Structures are given as C-alpha cells and as structure tokens.
Amino acid sequence: MEGLNVMAEWIVVTGLEGALLNLADEGSGADEEPMKRAIAQLKAKGVPVIVFTDSDRAEVEPIRERLGLVSPFITESGSGIFTPVNQNPFAVLLGEKEGEYYVEVLGCPYVQARAGLRVMANLIAHPLKGFGDFTVPQLEKAMQLSEAAAHRAKDREFSEPFMTPKAVDAAVLRQTAEEIGFGLLLRRPDAGRFSVMMGPEAGLEPAVQRVIAVYQQQLSEDETLKVLGLSAQADELAVLAIACSSAEWTGRVVAGPFDWLAAVAPLLA
Structure with a gap:
C-alpha cells in the first residue's frame, strides 16, 4: 500500500478562496504562518483538510505547497478529485493513477x-x-x-x-x-x-460525496465520520450539508483566515 493509511474520524472540508485564503494567488508571507501551523497540527492529529475550489490544479498546487496541505483536493467546482500518491490514505483507490496523483474525473475534457x-x-x-x-x-x-x-x-x-x-x-x-x-x-x-x-456528472455535491464515502470506508462499522464544513459562501455550505448527510455534520460560514482558524480551534484542543 503506497502512502499513508490514516484512520480519520474527523475531516475538514473547506473552501479555498475567501475561507482558507483571502486570495488564491501569491502568498502573503508571514500572514500565512498561523494557517501553516494549524494545518500542521491538524495533520499531526490525523485530521485531513480537504480543499475544494473553482480553481484548476495548476492554481491549487502552489497554494498546497505553501501551506503544507497533503490531503485530497477538489478542483474546478467539483470536476476533479486529486489524491497525492505519496499521501494516499485510502485502501480503495479514488481514481486512476496519473503521475503524482490518483485522479477521479467527474467533469469532461x-x-x-x-x-x-x-x-x-x-x-x-x-x-x-x-x-x-x-x-x-x-x-x-x-x-x-x-x-x-x-x-x-x-x-x-x-x-x-x-x-x-x-x-x-x-x-x-x-x-x-x-x-x-x-x-x-x-x-x-x-x-x-x-x-x-x-460535465453532467460534475459538481461540488457529488465530488464531496465521493470523498466522504471513501473516508467512511476507512472506519469501523460502529464509527461515524465527523465533518467540519467551512466556506465563505452560504450556498456552498448548504451544498456541503447535503453531500455530508451520511456523516455527523458541522458547518460554518467563515469570512477569511481568522474565522477559519477559530472554526478549527476545537479540533486542536
């Protein structure tokens, strides 16, 4: 089995723009240090941070590198799910191996x-x-x-x-x-x-549903996955709530990184 086999009971599913970051562009240096520390602490506790975004893979990769994100991520409004091969947590692979990732395609070329x-x-x-x-x-x-x-x-x-x-x-x-x-x-x-x-099968709801399903499969039958959903957009949060209906759901609208840090703080206690 390549990568990691982490039995995650909690996962964070978060929007990128306006939530985890103010801007999905070049970083702001020291301003991102609290985010990096929080993400590192969540990783140490076995809590994956699943990012979803309208952006494409090329836009997300440098942000992931800067912030130390290693978990699967959802691109192009739910059109693709990328799981790093060297950080794969799933016994049942999500998608086909393409270079450095397992790629689950919901969209179209x-x-x-x-x-x-x-x-x-x-x-x-x-x-x-x-x-x-x-x-x-x-x-x-x-x-x-x-x-x-x-x-x-x-x-x-x-x-x-x-x-x-x-x-x-x-x-x-x-x-x-x-x-x-x-x-x-x-x-x-x-x-x-x-x-x-x-593509007709793409979208935030089906993409998150697939991610939730594979994380739930990692747990024992008597365990229920717990999801903290975060977004700057109330409409996106409503979609997440539907997608996570099989899990124990907590959702919060966050207005930027400071709100985001406050929302994940209970998981770091």
Whole structure:
C-alpha cells in the first residue's frame, strides 16, 4: 500500500478562496504562518483538510505547497478529485493513477467544455466569453491576478468558466446546457464570479460525496465520520450539508483566515 493509511474520524472540508485564503494567488508571507501551523497540527492529529475550489490544479498546487496541505483536493467546482500518491490514505483507490496523483474525473475534457460553450452560444444566439477567449492580460484585469497566476488560471482540465450574460434568462441557460449534455454552475452576473460549463456528472455535491464515502470506508462499522464544513459562501455550505448527510455534520460560514482558524480551534484542543 503506497502512502499513508490514516484512520480519520474527523475531516475538514473547506473552501479555498475567501475561507482558507483571502486570495488564491501569491502568498502573503508571514500572514500565512498561523494557517501553516494549524494545518500542521491538524495533520499531526490525523485530521485531513480537504480543499475544494473553482480553481484548476495548476492554481491549487502552489497554494498546497505553501501551506503544507497533503490531503485530497477538489478542483474546478467539483470536476476533479486529486489524491497525492505519496499521501494516499485510502485502501480503495479514488481514481486512476496519473503521475503524482490518483485522479477521479467527474467533469469532461476541457476541449469538450469549450465546444459545449460554443454550441450553447449558438443555440441562444448570444456570445459567451469563456476563459479560453481571454488573453492573459485580460484575465489579469478581470480577476485581479498576477501574470503568473493568470497563466495558471487558463490551465483548465475539466470545465470552462465563462462570463454570465446579463441579457439571457438563467432558466434558458440551464435548459440549453442540459439539452446538449452538460452541467452548468450558474452565478449571477452582478456577483463578480464566473459561471462554469462542466460535465453532467460534475459538481461540488457529488465530488464531496465521493470523498466522504471513501473516508467512511476507512472506519469501523460502529464509527461515524465527523465533518467540519467551512466556506465563505452560504450556498456552498448548504451544498456541503447535503453531500455530508451520511456523516455527523458541522458547518460554518467563515469570512477569511481568522474565522477559519477559530472554526478549527476545537479540533486542536
């Protein structure tokens, strides 16, 4: 068995942007030291920290390296689950081995998501601008990223974020995506966040459900997995609560790293 076989009774499932970090970009040096210490303490106590994010693998990897995160992580709004081979905690593998990771793919190949976005734009007779249509400088400006971070943000694998059109009804977008065989994470145009074209099986709920299931399998029959769910977004926390219905659930909306540290403090006592 490669990696670690940790029998985790508690796990933390946390959003990245706005919760674990203020910005999913270059670190803030000493400001991250309390997070690093807390994550190291959780690891020492056998408590995995499962990160989920809209970002792609290339964006998450440097953050994991900085903060010392070693547990599985969920990318692209629930389109992929990555478990480091050298830190694999599962007796039953989650996904296929690809390089340094076991990868469970819930989404679709990026080229399919891009093609689906073009088809949807044609069907609704309205242009849709995805990440692939942005130049790096345009993405820097739109998302307030550095040049290096903008390059990483364009390295999508399973989904295509796009600017939510203001002139098209949300129901039309959802129905059209479904008709052409895609899933859609739809966000309001005024929310300052991108909507996401993804595979029909992808999503935060099914991705977290799979992670919860494999951790529960590690426990004995008389043990119930305990989950602390943290997110800056109340709607994401509601999705987590549904995904973790088979576990003992505690959820909390956190407004940045200080709230996050306060939320995990009881697990470190």
